[in-house]
Amino acid sequence: MKNRLRILFLSSEVAPFTKTGGLADVSSALPKALFDMGHDVRVLTPKYGSISDRKYILREVIRLKKIPIQMGGKEHITSAKSAFIPDAKVQIYFLEYKPFFGHQDLYVDSQTGKDFPNNAERFMLFSRAVLETIKLLVWQPQIIHCNDWQTAMIPYLLKNEFKDDPFFAKTATVLSIHNLAFQGSFDPKVTTKLGLPEEAAKPGSDLEIYEKINFLKAGILNANIITTVSPTYADEIQDDPELGAGLGEILRQRRQDIYGILNGVDQTVWNPEKDSYLENKYDSTNLDGKIENKKILLKKSKLPFDESVPVIGIISRLTDQKGFDLIAEAIDKIIKLNVQLVVLGMGDSKYQKLFKDISKKHPQNVAVFLRFDEELAHLIEAGSDIFLMPSRYEPCGLNQMYSLKYGTVPVVRKTGGLADTIVDFIEDPNKGNGFSFEAYESGAMLQAIKKAVDTFKDQKTWQKLIKRGMRQDFSWHVAADKYVKLYSKLESNKRKK
Numbered sequence: 001m002k003n004r005l006r007i008l009f010l011s012s013e014v015a016p017f018t019k020t021g022g023l024a025d026v027s028s029a030l031p032k033a034l035f036d037m038g039h040d041v042r043v044l045t046p047k048y049g050s051i052s053d054r055k056y057i058l059r060e061v062i063r064l065k066k067i068p069i070q071m072g073g074k075e076h077i078t079s080a081k082s083a084f085i086p087d088a089k090v091q092i093y094f095l096e097y098k099p100f101f102g103h104q105d106l107y108v109d110s111q112t113g114k115d116f117p118n119n120a121e122r123f124m125l126f127s128r129a130v131l132e133t134i135k136l137l138v139w140q141p142q143i144i145h146c147n148d149w150q151t152a153m154i155p156y157l158l159k160n161e162f163k164d165d166p167f168f169a170k171t172a173t174v175l176s177i178h179n180l181a182f183q184g185s186f187d188p189k190v191t192t193k194l195g196l197p198e199e200a201a202k203p204g205s206d207l208e209i210y211e212k213i214n215f216l217k218a219g220i221l222n223a224n225i226i227t228t229v230s231p232t233y234a235d236e237i238q239d240d241p242e243l244g245a246g247l248g249e250i251l252r253q254r255r256q257d258i259y260g261i262l263n264g265v266d267q268t269v270w271n272p273e274k275d276s277y278l279e280n281k282y283d284s285t286n287l288d289g290k291i292e293n294k295k296i297l298l299k300k301s302k303l304p305f306d307e308s309v310p311v312i313g314i315i316s317r318l319t320d321q322k323g324f325d326l327i328a329e330a331i332d333k334i335i336k337l338n339v340q341l342v343v344l345g346m347g348d349s350k351y352q353k354l355f356k357d358i359s360k361k362h363p364q365n366v367a368v369f370l371r372f373d374e375e376l377a378h379l380i381e382a383g384s385d386i387f388l389m390p391s392r393y394e395p396c397g398l399n400q401m402y403s404l405k406y407g408t409v410p411v412v413r414k415t416g417g418l419a420d421t422i423v424d425f426i427e428d429p430n431k432g433n434g435f436s437f438e439a440y441e442s443g444a445m446l447q448a449i450k451k452a453v454d455t456f457k458d459q460k461t462w463q464k465l466i467k468r469g470m471r472q473d474f475s476w477h478v479a480a481d482k483y484v485k486l487y488s489k490l491e492s493n494k495r496k497k
């Protein structure tokens with residue numbers, strides 16, 4: 001292959017090894033798509049305590065058995081193991097350092113419900129160890145693709161501490177922002193512990209903002225290219241002060257270098273024709289399996305089955321971002337529309353309580369599962385009629401695209417990636433694939449749900465609508481192609497220099 005690129009993809013979560021949200025899905029699907037296009041792509045991620053060596057056949061790599069990292073006057077002896085992403089040929093390395101990554105949890109200690117107090121050191125050590133690992137492998141990536149704050153210090157390190165290191169002389173960086181609300185913001189007191197000089201945290205430096213050090217800010221200012229996971233979100237974070245989350249001005253400084261690329265759907269994982277979690281497979285030419293899945297879902301949810309009652313599914317992290325306060329306000333009116341609601345979620349205790357209370361109040365209509373459950377997530381996508389995402393903001397959102405694939409009609413708030421993927425069926429009956437609302441108000445959401453429920457009653461129209469969604473192409477190759485164009489642009493810029 002003529003333009004075969006060496007790409008190092010860094011992420012703090014990679015499905016199916018670890019997952020708290022969409023980042024994990026992207027971190028396995030995009031490398032797989034890049035590999036399929038013929039590129040030499042390798043992934044590097046922390047080895048958390050929850051990742052089984054045996055299940056995923058992790059192998060020792062002799063030259064990576066001891067990777068000493070000096071940081072803040074201490075030596076940390078890390079190591080790395082290698083494996084493949086399941087059912088793919090993409091090589092993935094796991095950086096092991098038990099004192100920092102030995103827990104089952106990724107960022108929040110489930111014992112305390114709080115972020116690990118040493119998160120800055122954990123991910124700075126990971127970043128330093130990444131650079132050391134590829135040196136030991138003598139594998140020089142042309143592109144290092146970083147994701148979110150956890151790996152955002154790499155572009156900063158390359159432009160500062162490592163700027164004269166010949167090994168990285170030809171390496172360019174891409175930083176993808178999957179959610180600007182998470183920035184890796186820490187007390188500046190920690191700066192020297194990260195192996196950085198005290199001046200790194202002085203006011204107005206690349207790292208400092210609002211009297212804290214901020215990994216994402218440093219990444220935004222130092223990466224060669226910045227991407228976000230949908231075009232609308234790329235604009236919103238620069239132009240809408242609330243969504244800019246304090247970094248709007250910093251982002252605007254890089255306006256020329258920010259690109260929005262919509263995520264895709266990994267069809268080896270999310271495809272009702274082949275879904276290994278489903279007893280009943282189906283496709284757009286025969287939806288009988290979908291009804292069977294609805295029966296199984298309702299049985300599991302201890303709710304009565306009635307074909308004429310639409311089931312609304314929700315699968316989500318339970319946080320302020322996702323718009324559950326609108327559901328809290330409107331729940332009684334939603335139930336009056338004669339619907340059933342199945343919720344799968346994990347997160348903030350106030351929303352766990354909210355949904356528990358709702359299910360107690362409406363036991364005939366509402367079932368709530370407060371856990372992380374991949375299998376049930378697939379069953380909810382397959383067995384629901386409608387999927388609800390009333391997000392306050394949504395960088396991309398994957399479930400609305402999974403829903404389309406599964407013939408489950410999305411009802412969404414028109415923001416970020418939801419605005420880029422869902423067209424309201426009433427506004428545009430020829431192209432519509434779901435229902436949407438604009439104002440962040442429970443009344444507007446209720447109207448959108450009502451439009452969906454009314455359309456559901458007209459089964460002929462409904463079938464047409466769901467088949468249209470199922471036939472839409474959200475394959476990762478479209479997105480991967482766009483990333484490669486950006487990588488190639490960086491390559492040709494380097495040659496011009």
Ligand code: ADP
Nearest residue numbers: 021022316317345346371372373377397398399
């Ligand atoms: P975010 O990254 O903001 O959480 P996305 O829509 O991009 O939102 O991705 C969420 C991913 O996490 C989807 O694959 C969804 O199915 C999954 N998910 C979220 N919560 C759960 C849960 N409790 N159990 C299983 N899967 C979940």
